[in-house]
Amino acid sequence: MIELLKTLTNLHGPCGYEHSVTYFLRDYLADKVDEVNVDPIGNVIARKKGTKPGPTVILTAHMDEIGFIVKKVEENGLIRFEKLGGHDDRILLAQPVKISGSNGVVQGVIGTMSAHYVKFDDPSKVRKHSQMYIDVGALSKNEVLEMGINIGTPITWGTEFQVFGPVNRPRVRAKALDDRAGCAVLVQVLEELQEISFAGEIIFLFTVQEEVGLRGAKTAAEHMQADAAIAIDTTAVSDTPEETMDQTLGLGRGTGIKVMDFSLIVHRTMKDQLIQLAEQQEIPYQLEVFPGIGTDGGAVTFANKGIPTGVLSIPSRYAHSPVEVIDMGDIEATKELVKAFILNLHEGQSFPF
Template structure:
């Protein structure tokens, strides 16, 4: 396993649902400490400021969210099962038999599994119904409610996230793990900051690991206010639409390059910045694809800070996002890293001013 794969393994296997990102924040802080001046905003986002060759250069924000979709304990039944609510957008169809880890208020980790009535016991009408969150529970191997609360230390409000391992797949080009949304973006932000530290970039680059993106882009709003960027890039996942069920002429495929987002539900990107990203990719020979998303990115909050911040989302195409296992392609990750670094190196004061006024 090479250095990059070790970083990806650390980040994807780290436990960190929305609002409980401290394990991920520790990893990112350790990686960024040698290449930027570290601080935290009051919501918990990690901020690393790296000055380039001039202090008068524009402030470029690279935002990647640290949180993953997860759950929270909502109720403990008298039989010792957990009812739970979702932190972020889940499809209940992806949940049955999922192995999870509950972190108690004392810091103790408890393993459980999402339970559902087996197919043998489903009646004809139940088989037709879609699975709902209320149909599911978490089994922690407890005897009763007392056992859950007193012996395991679990209480209402304790956070929950899936437990899986990072695995290079058979052809070695694909990586399987949980939480590529957005630990792939976190890794890209870290690697971009490390590469840029070796260059004389014409700006101040601020790498930010944001919190609570999956529950409303909250860390992006507070860190965007704290950082006061002149321009922002959100580094996140795009949805690969090359699996069964999508049309054949899809606009986003695994292995076809970095994703440049032309639209998402929270932002229409700055058009000049979008075009610049495309131009940079073509001039540098970086594989890319332009796509859209019905969800949102951190730039959805950042771009409406103060009088407005020119913003763009870039991503790595990902299969099966917001589930317990998802897949990315090594070449797409590499293309995204090349594009981020090349784009930031072009963003001097004159270029950023043109982006703003165009």
């Protein structure tokens, strides 16, 4: 799954500009499912029918990554930008970025003053993103335009995929693991279902614009009839030394079975079934109560007359940064629990309140 993660995170797909991810998944899944299509706003919807009657289940993960968009090009060639999704201004300075210009990808860096000038500045000051700029090496506005960059051009982090940590317990560092890691889980589950009999029908829903309000999931789920759903996303761990961390979620401790977040109080039947399966299959898990985030599960659960929805969270350090970190053991546990849920489906199964 590491190579799949590398491929997916290397794609450029900030909110509203997920095109490269959408087209990759559409083409990659085409011969593995019964039907795949792209809806008008870019969601990828793939259906796989089982060999036996059973319930219809949505499995969803979002394709978009946080990023930026060009707001203005200054006469001296420096670029002003706006955020796409949630960022912490404290980590923006001196970070590499990639700008998806009309002539190809352009390398850039978010500028910062030299450390030599700190003595003349307020070193405790955190400048807002609106005061920052991106340097692409241009000397003028015309040079920037000639590079294929203009107002509205999308921008992503410019960091590269890395595997690090002990050989027998690898971790991955990359941009966009939120939520290409969830996409990778669903793709891997689908790969492993190719030669396995299961009941019912699985709808694989890869959504756009989650980071700006669960927009893709809201749109797609309204047109789907399903008996249950599971959303796969990353979640921010609290196992580092900062004083605000409460040690309730940790990297390397297994998949997170969500109890609640600000978008969803998880359907009790779904939560209990996921816990039961994890214990039966000896899959490591941790329970997640974290009001600081929301997921597509919050949108899917409201669809139609209401869809019983569970959420599995892949623990992540440094979320919404250019160096997000996940443990491969956690992503494997997430994949195994999704797979166990599917293989446990049977005819006549329901998910009552």
